[in-house]
Amino acid sequence: MAATSTPMEVCHDTDFPSENICERSDENCAPPNDHNSATSESDTKILSYRNKPRQQEPRQNELSVLYTCNRDGACKAKPARVVPQTAMKVLDAPGIVDDFYHHPIDWSSRNALAVSLGSSVFLFDASSGRSEKLLTADDAVTCVRWAGEGAHLSVGLANGDIQIWDGLAQRQLRNLRGHKGSLGALAWNDHVLSSGSADAEIHNHDVRAREHLVGRLCGHADLICGLDYSTDGVLASGGNDNLVCTWDRAMTCSPLQTLTEHRAAVKALSWCPWQRHLLCSGGGSADRQVCLWSTSTGRLLMSTDAESQVTDIVWGRQERELLTSHGYSRNQLSLWKYPALVKCADLEGHAARIVGLAQSPDGSLVCSASSDETLRFWRVFSPSKERHDAHEDQPHSVNKSKIVKMR
Template sequence: MSGLKNSPFGKRLRASHQETDDEAPRRNRPRINPIFGVAPTTRSTPTSTPSLDSRPNTAESSGGPESPAELPRIARDYGDRFVPSRDNGDMRTSYHLRDEGGPSTPSKNRIIPSESDALKEQANAIFNSILHTEVTPPSPRRSLSPTRPVTIASGAAAAPPSTPTRRRLFAYSSPSASNPGTPTRRLDTPTDEAYSMSPVRAESRKLLESPRRQLRSVCKTPYRVLDAPELADDFYLNLVDWSSTNVLGVGLGSCVYLWTAHNAAVSKLCDLAEHNDTISSVSWVQKLTRSNKGTTLAVGTLAGRLHIYDANTLQLQRTYQQAHSQRIGALAWNAHVLSSGSRDRSVHHRDVREPTTRPFKRCTGHRQEVCGLKWSGDGGPQSANLASGGNDNKVCIWDLRGSKRASGLARGANSIGSAGEDSGPGDAPLWKFHEHTAAVKALAWDPHVSGVLATGGGTQDKHIRFWNVINGTMLNELDTGSQVCNLIWSLTSHELVSTHGFSSTTAQNQICIWKYPTLNMVASLTGHTNRVLYLAMSPDGETIVTGAGDETLRFWNAFPKKEKNESQKESRLDYGRLIR
């Protein structure tokens, strides 16, 4: 040790300690030593030094009784070697390893990651399993040491242990199942780990070599981006819709533009600037009939007017001047019936073939603005149902065929029945759901399962809920952690697309694809810098277009192509095809 004290390193060390002791009374903060960290001080007031893993203590900052008392510092004489102390280390807690008890229960809250898809999630799950197997392998089962039974008499002390006599110290026997204390590992087995050439264990090799489910890869970048100047950043408007004839209609300010997908031609349909009006909603007729070729476009305005245009001739067919007393934010077609939802809290139904301008039916089930409308279009027994979402956080299911839910029926656990207190006679909703805690704009009917509706809530709700409108029950719910702006079902797979806006996490303005009914995320698409308020799907079901307040329209290849054999399938019960 004398050589160390007289060495240049020892002299520098003593000089640093002396300088620290001299300057300690003059300074309020500890001196940082470049080699050993914080130097000990001689002041009576303890000084806390944050470490790399330190976290703010709420009780300590508030001066509460839960503040831990700080222990006095002990001066240590450090040498020239650093030996880490592993007394307080715990590998399981330090690396957040899983317990041996089994998989943990997943949380109900689903936070949308900034960049994620099914392939990454599968790879991360495999990596975590292999890391868990390699770092903390299961302990080998060890047999307990044989113990001699000791009989303790009541009120008497236990007998002291005694050395066994007339017994061999070592016992030699062949491994057998009857003797569990005998080791069963045989080194002459060719599959033993002692002869393995792989750097990982047998469990990890089995996991890596096992077949995995083939997942669909989704392109994370849009294949086309269009500028959309004056595209309003308003949650309550619906300004983008894609027709069955492959024409995209977009409302920009006071104008409506048509973009033809197969040749990228752009045409201007109308301009309401001369009427001092602004576009608030657009909707195409989706049904193709002999009298309606799918080229009719309905346009709603902020002044409450409703215009019907023919996209082929770019001509105005008719106008409803006083369709509503306030803006029309939602439109939905059912064959020739046009339903419109307004800020005046009512839903009007009109047959565009009739010459009268008055609606043949009114529905007043909402107490605030109606911001979402969607007809069920599966062609089944529920095709006459209309779903409406409002700013009053309610979802109403309407049946215009005349069947109304009796007020005396028992109400479901997840829904409340027809509300006649705020509706006129004969127009009570079939079901009224109250579970959402924010405005409901996103509505989508499942095209694969009849009677299933998906709804999405706003900023204060962040949930996607699935309903069975046949019995009025909630099937499932998903907390996305972000404002749900739009929902749409895939036509080629049982998947759901949701677009998002404001979020409580770093992930915002996402476009997410979910697998139903497992609700696992297939992909998360990013690119918009504002809330993704508008969503539409191409007629073939492969492409979606999204619009946002950043005044851009982005086209994504979201879904696989429809199989050729699927379109050629014919039912054996369809005897009409045999008629010539």
């Protein structure tokens, strides 16, 4: 399907009505929207900028200077890190489904943001600020995930199918079938795409091969709603059975570890980018725990009560921190210091559940997608030098004007 270019428009409404959020055992607070009508209104209002939120006045930290030195003069205290409390940009995203189990957003290494809205997927060029529709499927889109090189996008559907798209040429390459339930999660490891579904199975697909299904992993008893690969090829999976499993690179049928600390569905999974065998997981509204695991031993290293449903996790390499997103009951982002999991800040602004996070290629920006039908961009971390050098010819700011060609 040919893509449709969508010019950006400025919206002036930056206030969101409060919503009553109700806790449900299946982690959802509201039934899914009508997917066929989710994107029926004019595309010109989709992924359009709102006015920049008003900046809060910085608050003086009275404890920022603990002492002075009795030398030639007072020692200068190291400046305290200031975390912006408001989003730097807000995009309208009508049609985001209020579903805990969905993964509606992912940011590619080429600086393109994929966003699922009902049964459609849009691409937002974070360099130029332009958006365009990539596809409209026959069923609801439940998850999107870019391959590591940033050119190929996997799209999971409620009917169990997986579409593979060339994001540069904007054409569909393959349709992968095999699951017997709605897609819950996707993760890439080079040319292997792993998919988890409501059929409680993980399928491994070699996207280069005609017969793509090369493995089937059975370690869960319910919907698989979280998947993530470590840099050395270990797969972590989270499910609606409250389990976290890890799988070795050989993809044997039995998991390496089965971690049982959580008391609700585990959708949020993220491997530490600077330390091997360190996995962070987050539980649903009956659990609310953020957990750090040593996957080499299966030992729980640290946990904390996040006080609300955990929907996603990203790491800040430079600051040695992690950012979690939340749903019921506070709909906030929380910043935590590693390894003690001491909370540094809460970032608020969404009026409803945050259903997913995506991190810019250099690691400095985080985009949060919410069922209040907005995307919010937060400047939380310092740029990672390694990732910045790897993509230094590509801008990483939503404010820069250089255009990354998508065709």
